[in-house]
Amino acid sequence: MLIGVPAEIKNSENRVALTPAGVAELVKNGHQVLIQKGAGSGSGFEDSEYLSVGASLGNSIQEVYDRAEMILKVKEPIELEYNLVRKNQLVFTYFHFASSQALTEAMVKSGAVCIAYETVEAxxxxxxxxxxxxxxxxxxxVQQGAKYLEKPLKGKGVLLGGVPGTPRGKVLILGGGIVGTQAAKMAAGLGADVxxxxxxxxxxxxxxxxxxANVTTMMSSEHNIAQSIQSxxxxxxxxxxxxxxxxxxxRKEMLKSMKPGTVLVDVAVDQGGCIETCRPTTHEEPTFIIDDIVHYCVANMPGAVPYTSTIALTNATLPYVIQLANKGWETACRENVGLSKGLNVVNGEIVHGAxxxxxEPQLA
Structure with missing residues (x-):
């Protein structure tokens, strides 16, 4: 199979979908890999490294989409890419369809097979x-939240860990999954009251x-959230x-109960956000202020640390990429139920329930 890796063109997105080590594994399995020139440079991987493990280079994003049977990306196609996606082409990336009707409509219209990283299950x-x-x-x-708490950046002027003789900063985390757990570890490590x-x-x-000991667990409820955000x-x-x-x-009206300079970081913004006043921002303009509350809502946060993120992502995606390339998407998804749950749009039809x-009512 010919696998194409275009350069990411979303604002300030420096990641790439495949490391040179990942390319080497695909080549070892008998596949061809076409990397757009310069696609890996933002992550610290140069064209020469890809060439050395058997990849070929494409001169443009158009060439990569035109030639590849499978497109491997990090972020969802943006509007400039909609018309590049072809019927029956396999596109494997983060889609987050539920937060974008325009993207959903475009991929339905394209007739492509869209497998979303975020819904593949183990x-x-x-x-x-x-x-x-x-x-x-x-x-x-936590790293960004701590920075935007600084007064020159319109925050409260609070050091999360405090120093002897001062109170610790207070961090409230909504959600105890992977994101919340990692955030709690970082905030606790800084010495905050979490x-x-x-x-x-x-x-x-x-x-x-x-x-x-500086992390407290609490049942999430509207009452508990409303009380906790005040401090x-x-x-x-x-x-x-x-x-x-x-x-x-x-909700928006809850901001008035918060102290000016409080920082909100909505990691769920690419799924529509769990804070009503949040809207997607970029690394170039990451924050905005509503009711004196600082909102940080960058939709591709890991893009700011692309070297680490690209290696971590390839480690996770590569086994699935190899399955798809070796067997074709239909056989691979039939044999791997967890991979089949990544199917979101197939040949003009939405196949994922959420x-x-x-x-579907709007697209009918």
Whole structure:
């Protein structure tokens, strides 16, 4: 199979879908890999490294899409790419369809086979292709939140860990999954006073067992959230419903109860966001302010640390890429039920339940 890796053209997206090590494995399995020139440079991988392991280089994004049987990407195609996707072409990437009707309509119209990283499941029900980027985003959420708490960046002027004789900063994390767990570890490591909320009592018991003493677990409810945001310095939205829009846990009117300079980081923004006032931002313009509350809503947070993110992503995706390339998508998905759950749009039809629930009435 000829596998194409175009350069990512989304704003400030420096990741690439495949490392040279990943290319070497695909070539070893008898496949051809076409990398767009310069696609890996933002992640620290030069064209010469890809050539040395058997890849060929494409001069343009058009050439990669035109020639490849499977397109391997990091982020969803943006509008400039919609018309490049061909009928029956396999596209394997993060799609997050439920948050974008335009993207969904474009991929339905294209007739392509769209497999979304974020809905592929492991045998235990976990999301193996979402986990590595969730780990990165969870850790970055605290790193970025701590930075934007600085007064010159319109934050409260709070140091999360404090110093002897001063109070610790307060961090509230909504969601105890991969993102929330990694965020709690980072915030706790900085010395903050951390509260992590979830609706799953078993998950809270687990977190209570593994977290240090400066992390408190709490059942998530509208009342508990409304009370906790009043004293929080940093609030991290880390809620995920696979393939579907994130639930809105903080509404616009709730901002008035928060202290000016509080920072909100919505990691779920690429799934519609769990904070009502959040909208996708970029690394170039990452924040905006509403009611004196700083909002950080970058939709591709791991793109800021592309070397780490690209290696982590390839580690996770490569076994599935090899299955798809060796067997073709139909056989691979028939033999691997977890991979089949990544099927979102197939030859003009929405086949994933959460995406269908979000859009089929409008697309009918």
């Amino acid at each position: 045998s235990d029900g976990s999301l193996p292709l979402l986990i590595p980027m969730s780990e990165v985003a969870g850790r970055m959420a 509260t992590i909320m979830d609706i799953d009592l078993q998950r809270l018991r687990y977190l209570a067992d593994i977290m240090p 929080a310095d940093l609030v991290i939205g880390a809620v995920l419903i696979p393939g579907a829009k994130a639930p809105r846990l903080i 995406v269908a629930d979000a859009f």
